[in-house]
Amino acid sequence: MIQVNIEKCGHCGACVSVCPTNSITLIESCLEIADTCTTCETCVTICPVGALVVS
Amino acid sequence: MKDEYDVVVVGAGPAGAYAAATAASECDVLLIEKRQEIGNPVRCAEGVSKEGLARFLPPQKRWIANNIASARIFSPDGTVLEVSEELAGPEVGYVLERKIFDRDLAKRAAQAGADVAVRTRATGVIRENGFICGVKVRHLGESLEMRAKVVIAADGVESQLARWAGINTTLKPIDLESCAQYLMTNVDLLDDCCDFYLGSEAPGGYAWAFPKGHQIGNIGLGALASKLQSKHPIDYLNAFAERHFPDGQPVELNIGGVPVSNAARKTVADGLMLVGDAARHTDPITGGGIINALEGGRLAGEVAKQAVRVQDPSLKVLKQYEAAWRASFGKKLERNYKIKDIFVNLSDAELNKLIRSLEGLRLEDMSVAGIIKRLISRNPRLLAGVRHLF
Numbered sequence: 001m002i003q004v005n006i007e008k009c010g011h012c013g014a015c016v017s018v019c020p021t022n023s024i025t026l027i028e029s030c031l032e033i034a035d036t037c038t039t040c041e042t043c044v045t046i047c048p049v050g051a052l053v054v055s
Numbered sequence: 056m057k058d059e060y061d062v063v064v065v066g067a068g069p070a071g072a073y074a075a076a077t078a079a080s081e082c083d084v085l086l087i088e089k090r091q092e093i094g095n096p097v098r099c100a101e102g103v104s105k106e107g108l109a110r111f112l113p114p115q116k117r118w119i120a121n122n123i124a125s126a127r128i129f130s131p132d133g134t135v136l137e138v139s140e141e142l143a144g145p146e147v148g149y150v151l152e153r154k155i156f157d158r159d160l161a162k163r164a165a166q167a168g169a170d171v172a173v174r175t176r177a178t179g180v181i182r183e184n185g186f187i188c189g190v191k192v193r194h195l196g197e198s199l200e201m202r203a204k205v206v207i208a209a210d211g212v213e214s215q216l217a218r219w220a221g222i223n224t225t226l227k228p229i230d231l232e233s234c235a236q237y238l239m240t241n242v243d244l245l246d247d248c249c250d251f252y253l254g255s256e257a258p259g260g261y262a263w264a265f266p267k268g269h270q271i272g273n274i275g276l277g278a279l280a281s282k283l284q285s286k287h288p289i290d291y292l293n294a295f296a297e298r299h300f301p302d303g304q305p306v307e308l309n310i311g312g313v314p315v316s317n318a319a320r321k322t323v324a325d326g327l328m329l330v331g332d333a334a335r336h337t338d339p340i341t342g343g344g345i346i347n348a349l350e351g352g353r354l355a356g357e358v359a360k361q362a363v364r365v366q367d368p369s370l371k372v373l374k375q376y377e378a379a380w381r382a383s384f385g386k387k388l389e390r391n392y393k394i395k396d397i398f399v400n401l402s403d404a405e406l407n408k409l410i411r412s413l414e415g416l417r418l419e420d421m422s423v424a425g426i427i428k429r430l431i432s433r434n435p436r437l438l439a440g441v442r443h444l445f
Contacts, residue, residue, distance in 0.1 A: 015213075016213035
């Protein structure tokens, strides 16, 4: 499962743009990750600040 | 806010706001922005060409932080290539205040008659008989449906609207620059010069220092997402700032993703047009997107008016938008994507060699094409892969 470190996330939406299953939604300062996420970890790698982690 | 419009524009960045302003001269337009503040947070290094911008807006002092006359490109070993457009006069570009610029663009849309709504997030499209005929939104905790003859998706790099409508705009990591930037004070920058740093300090991208006056500047970098492993752009940025601006102190942190892909394969569908970053209209070499966003916004706004006029928002009418942006900047995007593909894979040694080959020259053509042509003529072997493009 992908988790968002809200103390790092700058809500820029870069992760949304690469998500192959369109499972991430940026809602103001929150990221919502839907259960269609396949934990491919693309978002984890590309995040500018390393705010996404696999738990 | 009503529940039915001629045109609904999703996203109030430059592309969306310009599309809304253009369409609002004839149509009933709604411009929605998911954030609570248009223009904030900034996701941009704020550099823009003066000539490009003049095609769309008269310059306003309130959104110009600085006038730019020249640029310096630093190779990894510190060799400097200076570029200045002597013939074009002392000012070729601006460093903008995007927070003010974006708000001014939204104001233009409102003055043209558009309704503007903030904190209004699209959550889906309304589709009937294959046509996109509106958007579902959440507005201050309420679910609403906004019907429209034409929907313009200007929802940025994180665009979901196109994907909900069945157009796949997902970016691959090789086509995304992952960026981090400090607005930094205590930095000594030349006030009329933008600096670019090439090499592994920003793998597959570049670092920049753009002056905003009074010892403040945008110090940032973009790294190609496919070249990131355990480090993130913020880590590269901290190392870069420490090395080049040891006295600098941040007053703001901006982060974001910039598409450096080909343009979206499809930018129109029945009832729908994509503009700006959502259409992947950023320049794959520079990452610059403002001018293409304004141009795409203008073209989409014009075509939306026509679709409403002839009461036909089908692909048949809207495809004129796709033809128009392709004729305007499509070729350049295609060419620059091919160039980007070669440049992101050059080693530090190769970049040193390229910049050294032009050392001492003062280039008077500041355009990317101009610089690359000079580089090719001096390094025909190293750049053999892009020679045919010029």
